[in-house]
Amino acid sequence: MKRKFHINKGLKVLLIVLGALIILILGLGIYLNIHWNKTIRSELKSYVHDISDGLYIAEFKEVRLNVFTGSLTVEKASMRLDTVVYEKMLALHIAPAETYQFTVEELRLKYFRPLRYFRGKELRAGSLTVIAPDLIIEHNENIVDTSKPETAYQHISSKMKFILIKTLQLDSTNLKYTFIRKDSSRIIHQFRNLGIQVNDFLIDSLALEDPGRILYARNYVVKMKDYRFRSKDSLYWINIRNISYDAAAQVFNIGQFELSPTLNKEDFQQKLGFQQDYYNLSFEDISTEHLNIKKLLQEQQIWADKMVIHGDIDIYRDRRPPMPSGNKLGKFPNQQLAKVPIPLFIDTLEGRRVNIQYTETSPLTHQSGTLRFSNVNGNFRNITNIDSMVKSNDQLTADLDAIFMGSGKLKAHFDFTLGSKTGNFAVSGELSNMNGRDLNPVTKPLGKVEIRSCDLKELTFHLKGDEMKASGTLKLLYSNLRIAILEQDKDSKGYVRKGLISLVANILALHDSNPGQNGVVRTAKPVLQRDIHKSFFNLVWKTILEGVKETVGTGKI
Incomplete structure (x- = not known):
C-alpha cells in the first residue's frame, strides 16, 4: 500500500509540474503574441520608410500574428509613393528611375518562424499568399539617378539578415506597367486577373549572383486565364485563353487564340459595301521559346528563338461586291513585315498540322468554291524587320x-x-x-x-x-x-x-x-x-x- 501511495503521489507531482509548464508556455505564448503583434505593427511601417529612405509609405488596416500556428495576416495593406519626398529626390538627382505602388486585400504568411525573426532577424516562411493585389510599376528613362546603386540585400541588410519565402503566390492580380521613353512618350501595359507564382524567393548577400536564380527567385510563373477584346474596326472579336509565361524556361504559351467575326457573312459585306476577306482563325497550343521579356516590356521589341502554332485558318471572299478603292501595292508579305510598328526577330516559326481553307463566291454563278490545304506543316525562318538583322541576312x-x-x-x-x-x-x-x-x-x-x-x-x-x-x-x-x-x-x-x-x-x-x-x-x-x-x-x-x-x-x- 505504501508503494502504491508513493506512485500516485509521484504521478500527481508530475502532472502538476507538466500543467504548470503548459500554463507557463501558454502564458508566454500569449504574452509574446500580444507583444510581438504590437512590435510587428510598428516595424512594418518603419521598415518600409527606412529601407526606401522615406520614399514609400506603408499602411494597413489590421495585423494578426499567431505564434502557435506560425501565421501572419495583414489586411487592406498598401504601399504608396510619398510625392513630397519624391520631388526632393528628383531635384537632387537621387530618385530611382523605377517606382512601385500597390494595394492588396490581404497578405497571408504561413509557416513563419517569429522567434528567428525577432531574435535572429531572419525572415523565413513556407508561403506568402497575396490576395487581389493592384500593382503599378513605372519606369522613366528621363530620370537621372546619381546615387550609388544598391541591391535589394543592401537595402534590407541594416534590418535583417535575409528573407526566404519558399512559395510566393499572387492571386487575381491587376498589373499596370508604364515605360516612359526619352522622348516622353509612354508605353502602357495593363493586365487583369493574373496569377503569379514565385518559387524559392531569397534575398541575401549571395542570391543576386546565383546563376540558378532570376531576380532572387528560382522561377516566376505568370498565368492569365482569358483576355478578350474587339479589333479597332469592331469587325472581329479576339479571344486569348490560358496565357502563361515561365521565366526559368523563357517559354511563353497561349492555350488558344481565336479571331472571329462579330457579324455573319451577309451583314459583314453589307456594312463594308466592298470586297474584303472574311476571317475565322483558331490556333491552339502556341508556344514561344526563349522570349526576351525585358526587350518586350522596356523596348517594345519581340525577340524569340522559336514559335510553334497549331490550328485552322478559314478565309472567305465574296467577289460580287465592288473592289475596294486604292490598290495593294506595298502589301506583299516582306513589305508588310517591314511596316510592322514593333521591331521583331523570330528565328523560326513552325506550323504543325494547320488546316487552311479559302472559299470564294463567283459573281457569274453566285456559287462558292473552296480550296483546301490540310495537315500543313512548315517552317518560316528569319522573320525580322530589324535593320541590323536584315543587313546580316x-x-x-x-x-x-x-x-x-x-x-x-x-x-x-x-x-x-x-x-x-x-x-x-x-x-x-x-x-x-x-x-x-x-x-x-x-x-x-x-x-x-x-x-x-x-x-x-x-x-x-x-x-x-x-x-x-x-x-x-x-x-x-x-x-x-x-x-x-x-x-x-x-x-x-x-x-x-x-x-x-x-x-x-x-x-x-x-x-x-x-x-x-x-x-x-x-x-x-x-x-x-x-x-x-x-x-x-x-x-x-x-x-x-x-x-x-x-x-x-x-x-x-
Whole structure:
C-alpha cells in the first residue's frame, strides 16, 4: 500500500509540474503574441520608410500574428509613393528611375518562424499568399539617378539578415506597367486577373549572383486565364485563353487564340459595301521559346528563338461586291513585315498540322468554291524587320508541305527578300499523285468546268517576281484528261453539260496527256502582269494557272 501511495503521489507531482509548464508556455505564448503583434505593427511601417529612405509609405488596416500556428495576416495593406519626398529626390538627382505602388486585400504568411525573426532577424516562411493585389510599376528613362546603386540585400541588410519565402503566390492580380521613353512618350501595359507564382524567393548577400536564380527567385510563373477584346474596326472579336509565361524556361504559351467575326457573312459585306476577306482563325497550343521579356516590356521589341502554332485558318471572299478603292501595292508579305510598328526577330516559326481553307463566291454563278490545304506543316525562318538583322541576312524563307484538296501531296519553298521596296520574291513547288477530279469543287462553281478524269502525276514550278509581275517555268505531267464545259440552269442554279462544246474541247483543243504520244515533255514559261488590286497569293496562283493552261491547251477553248 505504501508503494502504491508513493506512485500516485509521484504521478500527481508530475502532472502538476507538466500543467504548470503548459500554463507557463501558454502564458508566454500569449504574452509574446500580444507583444510581438504590437512590435510587428510598428516595424512594418518603419521598415518600409527606412529601407526606401522615406520614399514609400506603408499602411494597413489590421495585423494578426499567431505564434502557435506560425501565421501572419495583414489586411487592406498598401504601399504608396510619398510625392513630397519624391520631388526632393528628383531635384537632387537621387530618385530611382523605377517606382512601385500597390494595394492588396490581404497578405497571408504561413509557416513563419517569429522567434528567428525577432531574435535572429531572419525572415523565413513556407508561403506568402497575396490576395487581389493592384500593382503599378513605372519606369522613366528621363530620370537621372546619381546615387550609388544598391541591391535589394543592401537595402534590407541594416534590418535583417535575409528573407526566404519558399512559395510566393499572387492571386487575381491587376498589373499596370508604364515605360516612359526619352522622348516622353509612354508605353502602357495593363493586365487583369493574373496569377503569379514565385518559387524559392531569397534575398541575401549571395542570391543576386546565383546563376540558378532570376531576380532572387528560382522561377516566376505568370498565368492569365482569358483576355478578350474587339479589333479597332469592331469587325472581329479576339479571344486569348490560358496565357502563361515561365521565366526559368523563357517559354511563353497561349492555350488558344481565336479571331472571329462579330457579324455573319451577309451583314459583314453589307456594312463594308466592298470586297474584303472574311476571317475565322483558331490556333491552339502556341508556344514561344526563349522570349526576351525585358526587350518586350522596356523596348517594345519581340525577340524569340522559336514559335510553334497549331490550328485552322478559314478565309472567305465574296467577289460580287465592288473592289475596294486604292490598290495593294506595298502589301506583299516582306513589305508588310517591314511596316510592322514593333521591331521583331523570330528565328523560326513552325506550323504543325494547320488546316487552311479559302472559299470564294463567283459573281457569274453566285456559287462558292473552296480550296483546301490540310495537315500543313512548315517552317518560316528569319522573320525580322530589324535593320541590323536584315543587313546580316536579308532572306526570309518558308518550307511547307500539305495535302491539297484531299489527295495531292504539295511541297513549296518561298524566298522573300527583306528590305526590298518592290517586294522581290521567289517560289518553287511540287504537287504529285493527285486525282484531277478532286478539283471540281473549285472548277465547277468558279470556272463552269468539270474535270471528268485526270491523273496528275507531277506538277513542278519555279517562279520569280515582284509586286508588278511574275514569271518562271512550269512542268505538268498528267494523263487521261477529259473535261466537260458547263452551263448553269437558270431555274435550278445547277449545272448541265454543253455536250458539243465539251466534245470539241476534248478532241481539238486539249492535250490529253504530257508527255504526249511523241514522248516529248512540254514545259511552260508563264509570264503574268499583276492585277495590283489583288494579293500576293493571287499573283502566284494565277501565274501557275497560266502555265497549266499553256500546258493542257485550255487557252484555245
